Amino acid sequence: MSESGPSSHSHLAPGTPLCAGCGGLQALQQLYRVLGDKTVVVNAAGCMTLLSIYPFTPFAGSWLYTAMACAAAGAQGVRDALDIQLAKGRISSAEDLATVVLTGDGSAYGMGLSATSAALDRGLDFLYLCYDNEGYGNTGHQYSSATPRAAHTATSRVSGYAGSKKDLFAIWAAHRPSYVATAIAAEPQDLARKVKKAAALRGPRLLLVLAPCPTGWGFDPALTVKVGQLAVETGIWPLKEYVDGRAVHTKIPRQRTPLAEYLRLQGRFAHLFSPQPDEQRLAELQQAVEDYWQQVTE
Amino acid sequence: MTRILLTGNAAAAWGARLAAVDYVPAFPITPQTEIIETLAEWIDGGVLDSRLVTLESEHSMLTAAGAAAVTGVRVFSATSSQGLLYGMEMLYNLAGWRAPLVLVNVSRGLSAPITLEPDHNDVLAARDSGFLQLHCATCQEVLDNVLLAYRLAEDARVRLPVLVNLDGFYLSFTREPVAIPEPAAVADFLPPFSDCGLHFRGGQPSSQAVAVLGGGLYSYFRYQVHLAAEQAAAVYAEVAADFERRFGRSYPAVEAYRCKDAELVLVMIGSFATKAKAAIDGLCAAGQRVGLVRPRLLRPFPAAELRRLLGHRKGVAVIDQNLSPGRGGILHTELTAALYGLPQGGPLLVSFVGGLGGRDIAEEEFVQMVEVLRQAVQEGIAPPPRLLFTEEELQQVRRLQDIAHGRSEGKGEGEETS
Numbered sequence: 132m133s134e135s136g137p138s139s140h141s142h143l144a145p146g147t148p149l150c151a152g153c154g155g156l157q158a159l160q161q162l163y164r165v166l167g168d169k170t171v172v173v174n175a176a177g178c179m180t181l182l183s184i185y186p187f188t189p190f191a192g193s194w195l196y197t198a199m200a201c202a203a204a205g206a207q208g209v210r211d212a213l214d215i216q217l218a219k220g221r222i223s224s225a226e227d228l229a230t231v232v233l234t235g236d237g238s239a240y241g242m243g244l245s246a247t248s249a250a251l252d253r254g255l256d257f258l259y260l261c262y263d264n265e266g267y268g269n270t271g272h273q274y275s276s277a278t279p280r281a282a283h284t285a286t287s288r289v290s291g292y293a294g295s296k297k298d299l300f301a302i303w304a305a306h307r308p309s310y311v312a313t314a315i316a317a318e319p320q321d322l323a324r325k326v327k328k329a330a331a332l333r334g335p336r337l338l339l340v341l342a343p344c345p346t347g348w349g350f351d352p353a354l355t356v357k358v359g360q361l362a363v364e365t366g367i368w369p370l371k372e373y374v375d376g377r378a379v380h381t382k383i384p385r386q387r388t389p390l391a392e393y394l395r396l397q398g399r400f401a402h403l404f405s406p407q408p409d410e411q412r413l414a415e416l417q418q419a420v421e422d423y424w425q426q427v428t429e
Numbered sequence: 430m431t432r433i434l435l436t437g438n439a440a441a442a443w444g445a446r447l448a449a450v451d452y453v454p455a456f457p458i459t460p461q462t463e464i465i466e467t468l469a470e471w472i473d474g475g476v477l478d479s480r481l482v483t484l485e486s487e488h489s490m491l492t493a494a495g496a497a498a499v500t501g502v503r504v505f506s507a508t509s510s511q512g513l514l515y516g517m518e519m520l521y522n523l524a525g526w527r528a529p530l531v532l533v534n535v536s537r538g539l540s541a542p543i544t545l546e547p548d549h550n551d552v553l554a555a556r557d558s559g560f561l562q563l564h565c566a567t568c569q570e571v572l573d574n575v576l577l578a579y580r581l582a583e584d585a586r587v588r589l590p591v592l593v594n595l596d597g598f599y600l601s602f603t604r605e606p607v608a609i610p611e612p613a614a615v616a617d618f619l620p621p622f623s624d625c626g627l628h629f630r631g632g633q634p635s636s637q638a639v640a641v642l643g644g645g646l647y648s649y650f651r652y653q654v655h656l657a658a659e660q661a662a663a664v665y666a667e668v669a670a671d672f673e674r675r676f677g678r679s680y681p682a683v684e685a686y687r688c689k690d691a692e693l694v695l696v697m698i699g700s701f702a703t704k705a706k707a708a709i710d711g712l713c714a715a716g717q718r719v720g721l722v723r724p725r726l727l728r729p730f731p732a733a734e735l736r737r738l739l740g741h742r743k744g745v746a747v748i749d750q751n752l753s754p755g756r757g758g759i760l761h762t763e764l765t766a767a768l769y770g771l772p773q774g775g776p777l778l779v780s781f782v783g784g785l786g787g788r789d790i791a792e793e794e795f796v797q798m799v800e801v802l803r804q805a806v807q808e809g810i811a812p813p814p815r816l817l818f819t820e821e822e823l824q825q826v827r828r829l830q831d832i833a834h835g836r837s838e839g840k841g842e843g844e845e846t847s
C-alpha cells in the first residue's frame with residue numbers, strides 16, 4: 132500500500148478519448164492525485180478501458196485491463212504476486228504497489244459482483260473505484276442494475292427503466308469490509324476526504340462514485356458539476372460511508388431541493404416532463420427519496 | 430530419484446511441487462480436485478513454499494493466475510471440463526497477455542448431459558486460445574510434462590501459457606509407478622522464474638493488456654502469439670532433448686509406436702492410446718503391420734512431424750474422443766489438413782469417433798477399426814466417419830427409456846409416440 136501524497140507522478144495526463152464533462156473521469160483524477168503512480172489500476176470492460184490505448188496511457192503508474200467480470204480477481208492475482216515476492220525477498224518494499232480496481236456500475240453491480248464478493252470474503256487489500264454512470268455506457272447506455280427507476284436508456288426507450296437502483300453500498304457493507312463510501316466529484320471536499328481515508332486504510336475498500344454522464348444521461352457537458360450537486364442536494368444520491376461496522380451519512384440535505392430540478396436537466400427523464408408533466412410518476416420518485424431520508428433521520 | 434505409485438492427479442501435483450511454484454489459484458471440480466487438495470496439504474504443512482488461494486470461479490481463478498504471472502511469479506493451476514469452459518474468456522486473454530503459466534486440465538466430457546467421465550471436447554475447445562497443449566498418456570508423463578511445460582512457457586522465445594492435459598479417471602485416479610526426480614536436478618533443468626521484464630513494480634510503470642484501435646495493431650499482436658506458438662515447436666524439441674539427457678526419459682513431440690514398417694497406423698491422443706497399443710501388440714504378433722502415432726504436442730500442431738511419420742503409410746485411422754456436431758472428429762480434420770497435398774498423395778484417412786464421456790474402447794473394437802481401415806485401403810475409398818456404439822449399448826439405452834416411460838421392457842422409444 133502506498134500512502135504517498137500528491138507528487139509530480141499523480142496527475143492523469145490530458146487528451147483521453149473520454150467524453151467532455153465525464154463525471155467518472157473527474158473522480159478518477161481526484162483519486163489518482165492521492166494514490167499517484169505507485170499503483171496498478173486493474174480495469175474491467177467499460178468506458179475507462181479506453182484510457183489506455185496502445186501505445187498511450189494517461190497514467191503515470193501501471194495498468195492491467197482484465198475483462199468485464201473479473202477485475203477484482205485480477206487485483207487478487209497482482210496483490211498475491213507482490214506479497215509473495217515481498218515475502219521471498221525478491222522485491223523491496225519500495226517496489227510494492229497499491230492495487231486499485233476501476234470499473235463501471237455494470238461490472239460492479241452485476242457481472243463482476245461475484246468476483247468482488249469473493250475478494251471481500253478473502254479480505255483482499257485493494258481499493259475499488261466504481262464510477263457509477265447508471266448504465267452500460269460503453270455499449271451505448273443500456274440499463275444496468277444501477278439504473279434509476281424511470282430513466283430512459285437504450286433498452287428502456289419507451290417508458291423508462293421499470294426496476295429500481297440496486298443498493299451496492301449495502302451489499303458491500305454486508306461483507307463487513309474496511310471501508311465503503313459513496314461520493315461524487317461535484318462535492319470535491321467530501322470526495323477528497325474519503326479518498327484520503329480509503330487510501331490510508333488496508334483491506335477491501337470501495338469508493339462508489341456517482342458519475343454524471345452527459346452522453347448517457349443527456350445533458351450539456353458544461354452541466355456535469357451542476358447535475359452532480361443537484362444529485363446531492365435533492366437527496367437522490369446520499370453521501371455516506373461505512374467504517375468500523377457503522378454506516379454514517381457525511382452530508383444530510385435537510386432542506387432538500389425538489390427532485391424534479393435534478394431530473395429536468397437530463398434528457399433521460401424528459402418523458403416525465405413533456406408533453407405534459409407525469410405528476411404521478413414524479414411524485415412516486417420524490418416519495419422514494421423522502422422514504423429513504425425518513426429512515427435515516429429517524 | 431525415487432519411484433512410487435502415484436495417481437495422475439498426484440503426479441500433476443508433484444510436477445508443480447518440483448517446479449517450486451509460487452502461486453496456486455484454485456477452484457474445485459471433479460476429477461481435478463485431488464491436485465489442489467494435495468498442493469494445499471503440502472503448502473499448509475510447510476513442504477511447499479507457495480500460496481494457494483481459492484477463487485469463486487474458474488473465470489476468476491484464471492484471471493488471478495494470469496495477473497500473478499504478469500506481475501512476476503511462477504503460477505500453477507488446474508481445472509476440468511465445465512471449469513475450463515467457464516474460464517474460456519480468460520484463456521484467450523492470458524495468451525494475449527503472454528502470461529507464462531501452466532494449467533493442468535483433467536479432461537471430462539462437457540455438459541449436457543452432465544457427466545464426470547472423460548473425453549477431449551473440453552481441452553479441444555481451448556485449441557484456438559493461444560495456450561500451448563501437451564497431452565499425457567501415463568502418470569509419469571503428467572509429472573514430466575508439467576516440468577517441460579514450465580521450460581516452454583518461460584522461454585523468452587515462447588512466453589505463452591501451457592496447458593497439460595490428462596484424462597479424468599483413466600489417469601487422474603489410476604495409480605502407476607512414477608519416478609520422482611531429485612529436486613536439485615529439477616532446479617538445474619528449470620531455473621528460477623524469470624519474468625523477462627514482464628512485471629509490475631513500483632518505480633517501473635507498465636501498462637499490460639491495453640486496448641488497441643484498428644485491425645492492424647490487433648493483427649500484429651495476434652500474429653505475435655501465433656509466431657511464438659510456432660516457434661515453440663523448435664523450443665519444445667530442445668527442451669525435450671535436455672530433459673532426456675538429464676532424466677533419461679524421451680518425449681518427442683509425436684510418439685510413434687511400432688511404426689517402423691507399419692502400413693496402417695492409428696492416431697490418437699491421451700490415455701486411450703495405451704489401450705490401442707495393447708491391441709496393436711496383438712495384431713503385430715499375428716503378423717499384421719500396424720502402428721500407433723500419438724501427438725503429445727497438440728499446439729503447436731506438429732504437422733511436419735506427422736507428415737514425416739504418416740505421409741508414406743497406406744492407411745491412417747484417426748480415433749477422436751471428441752465430437753464437433755455437424756462435422757465429426759476434430760483431430761481427423763486437423764490431420765486431413767496436415768496431410769493434404771503431399772507429392773506422393775498421402776495415406777487414406779478414415780475417421781472414428783469413440784470413447785465419449787469415458788465410454789471404453791474395447792480391444793476388439795481396435796481390431797475392427799484396423800479391419801475397416803484395411804478394407805478401405807483395398808477399395809481406395811474412405812468410408813463415412815463411424816461413431817463407435819454397439820448394438821448392446823443401444824439395447825441398454827432402450828431398456829432405460831422403457832423404465833423412464835413406465836413401459837414394459839423391449840417396446841423401445843419409437844412405439845410410444847402419440
Ligand SMILES: Cc1ncc(C[n+]2csc(CCOP(=O)(O)OP(=O)(O)O)c2C)c(N)n1
Nearest residue numbers: 176177178199235236237238266267268269
Ligand atoms: C463478457 C462481456 N460481455 C459484454 C461485454 C460488452 N461490454 C463492454 S463494456 C460494457 C458495459 C460496461 O458497463 P459499466 O461497467 O457500467 O461501464 P461503462 O461502460 O458504463 O463505463 C459491456 C456490456 C464485454 N466486454 N464482455
Ligand code: SF4
Nearest residue numbers: 149150153178344346
Ligand atoms: S459515456 Fe459517460 S461515463 Fe462514458 S466516457 Fe462518456 S461521459 Fe464518461
Ligand SMILES: [Mg+2]
Nearest residue numbers: 235236266268
Ligand atoms: Mg456504467
